[in-house]
Amino acid sequence: MSKYLLNKFLYTVDRDPQLVERYRTDAAGTVEWWERELANQVLNCVVAEKSTWLVFTDEERAALREHDHVRLFELGAHPFLTLTLFIAMFERDHGPLEYQKAYGRALQQHALPYPDIAT
Template identity: 80%
Template sequence: MSKYLLDKFLYTVDRDPELVERYREDATGTVTWWEEELANKILNCTTDEKSTWLAFTDAERKALREHDHVALFELGAHPFLTLTLFIAMFERDHGPLEYQKAYGKAMEHFSLPYPDIAT
């Protein structure tokens, strides 16, 4: 499991409006493409330098493909990264603050200590 890779996916997709829409419309295809093309690219690197060892686990892939923010949190993804990306994808389908409240409601069964979100 790589909390770093989960957070990297959420961070990079959230910062590109075209990727946000692509992920909203075709999560499976976007996750597969991103893992093959961008997972091992070094963030903020201006060259084509890449690593070779990063990959999602089956559980991470499943949670990403299903837009399952609760499972992502359980796997260690940072909740602020899931919240900001998922707001960009789904807030438009709901009334004011409705999505944020539903997001919080789905997470309310967690109690301290929360899953470790440190990378």
């Protein structure tokens, strides 16, 4: 499991409106493409440096494909990264603050100590 890679996915997709839409409408295809093309690029690096070993686990891949923010949190994804991305994808389908409240309710089952979100 790579919390770094989960968070990197959430961070990079959230910062590109076209990727947000692509992930909203074709999560499985976006996850597969992103893992193949961007997962091993050095984050925020101008030079074309790449690593070769970063891949999602099957469990991470499934949670990303299903837009399962609760499972992503349990896997160590930072809740602010999932929240901001998922607001960009789904807030338009709800009334004011409805999505954010539903997001919070879905995570209510978790009590302290929360899963470790350190990368």
